[in-house]
Amino acid sequence: MLRVDDVEVRFGGVQALKGVSLEVPDAALVGLIGPNGAGKTTLFNVITGLEKPSRGRVLMADQDVTSLPPHQRARRGLGRTFQRIEVFSSLTVHENVLAAAEARRSWGKDEPEPARSASELLERVGLRDVEHERVDKLPTGLLRLVEVARALASRPRLLLLDEPGSGLSTHESEALGDLLVDLVRDGRSILLVEHDVELVMRVCQQIHVLDFGSIIATGTPDEVQRDPAVQAAYLGTSAA
């Protein structure tokens, strides 16, 4: 579904990503973890087209999308949420999701009725009770769910989630995990950035670990947990 090929990003003299390559297969839930500042969000920005890489390519369904602007990548089936929340603060919860469903209808074919699909999505992420509230009245955790619902309203084939679980209660986080598993079962691919390691280990089939702009480990949850380089990156001991 997604292939990132040798991507490099520089901010002035700082190399934020150093030749990162990874793949997200069809209908797979892949985790991307790493300490703060490792470059996870930068990689998301490169994949969605908000950041231009100084080297490397991004391929979706085997097609090179590196030179496409963000909205065209979205139309090819790419959706995302943001680590720093980007909801539409003047709109209600329902309108936030509705706007995305309407946008999808304007460029998609045979779309379902936007208002109904927005309500269904809100039901699915558990926000039906607050759908007519303005989003600026909601706590952060719920805003992340608004973003998830909004991203789903574009009916993406590949979903990039940037810390959707932060700010959620244990119960909510479990429900989120179940939702993600469901989505993948429906045929979507998900790349998940998450600090809640428990959640990542529970739901992801494969995990990439990013540290200082490089992938230092890739494997199943068990393999990654046992990897000495990963332990070093997280615990700060020498990898040698």
Place this chain on the structure above:
Amino acid sequence: MTTFLALSITGLVVGCIYALTACGLVVTYTTSGVFNFAHGAIGMVAAFTYWQLSVGWGWPAPLAFLAVLLVLAPLFGAVVERVLIRPLYGAPIGVTLVATLGLLVTLLGVGFLVWPPDTTRVLPKFFEGHTITVFSLVVDYNQLLVIVTSVAVAVGLRLFFSRTRLGIAMRAVVDDPELAALAGTKPERVSQLSWAMGASLAALAGVLLAPLQTLNVTELTLLVINGYAAAMAGRLRNLPATVAGALVIGVSSSLVLGYAGPQVVNYVRPAIPMILLFIAVLFLKQERLRAGSLAGLRMPRTTGLRQSVGVGVVFVVVAGVVSGQLSPAHLAIGSQGLVLAFVMLSLVLLSGYGGQVSLCQLTFAGLGAYAMGKTGGGALGLLAAIALPAAAGALVALTVVRLRGLFLALATLAFAQAMDQIFFNNALGYGGTLAIPRPRLPFVDTADDQVYFVLLAVVLAVGSVGLLVLRRRAFGRRLIALNDSPAASATMGVSPVRTRLVVFTLSSAVAGLGGALLGGLHGSVSPNDFLLLNSCVLLLLATLGGLYTPTGAFLAAMSYALFPELQKLVPELGQVQFLLTGLGVLALGRNRYGVGGQLADAGEKLRALRLQRVGVARAAG
């Protein structure tokens, strides 16, 4: 060859003055991050102050010169920074833009108040009568002074920023204010200093420019604004490129004066700096979409369809009843307010919902009036009054739509000013007028002023309800979404450029229709009806009224229409619309939602209270 050299020297002198004003802008902008739209007006007030001291009160010229440049101007800049700018750091561009535009029109108001235009004021040239001859070319001392001063300032600034501790600290603040603060620099102090320096440079430009022509409040302000193009040549950062840009503008304008035909000299030459400004803005790279740049705005809740239609009907009925009671003079004021409110709806759409700044809405209104006048009215005229500005709007949008914030404001400013000079002065004639017929309708005598008043009320009501309907539909949501978070909108497949193009075109069409109706109200229009500075006043008033609601547009337009009446009451207040608007903005500009927003908020609270009461009553029952 001698002519060429003489023209080049004249151009060089003007270019040097542009360089001074542009350097002032760049210094303030790079250090404080705020583009000072009032820069030109500061130069104007400084020139008048210099006239007051030296000619009016008979101070020796050098003393007056030093007092203005080294004491009054820097003091003014420092005070402006402390009072107006400092509370706005980190505020979105829309807010700082409105604040400095507010300062611009306030200073214009002060200029008209203190130095009424009924007296001719002339500043003698420096070293009047002294000349030197270089290669058979006569250069007067005044020209020489300008060139020498400019070179000295350019070199001085360069040394200041590269060699002195303070200059380096200023550059550090630009790069990272927080880091600079950790290193012991006080960012506020540095920024205040930059405003003092900027004001001083604006003053120097104004004082040097003034002897080259008669003192005129608007002309002097606009001339200094020409320097903005040079500042853009240096992308608001690079001082050497800024100076080079200024010289190119000065010399090319002067050469055109010498060699081009009279048409070009009259209409195109005054617009050259603005054309260059427009071009410089076009060469800017497209701004990247950024995540994490939320506007943090909270627009008032929109009223439901039934409620807004109800209000619209009541509005029209009240207008019908009131129209019978009003004297012809009051009817004219009311009609003016109604039609301007309609023009301002275009700003609610573009700036309020779409988040785009435009300083050229009256230009589109003018195009609408022009189309109506040229086609002779009727249905075809109305159609043309919508189509021509829409087409022009689309064309402008195609070139500027990738810009946002400050650069969009500068591009629309350049467009408005260039259109004033090239198109309206040419098509309508300097001081000329174009007859504009009123639209003809079956069974309605639009020639009757009372009927026209009611018709305008109907048009405004329909326009407002239409706008609210649009806001509640998919396109409205898309606009608000794009305004709230461009990055998130793009990642759900919305093309930011296309959406902005559509809204810009639509808003130009609304402004154009309003312009045609405005022309019909007065029976004619002149170039003075669509001036850039009036567009600025319109934007500011709309901001004061509240950019997010038709109510705000109505309140703003009514106050604009009442200005001439106020003027009659207090003729000594000069151009009262500038002073009052400016002071209003300076006082209230920090409230982004304006008066209309406050009303909407109050309505919201009442609604909540009522719901609560109903709830309590039910619980009790």
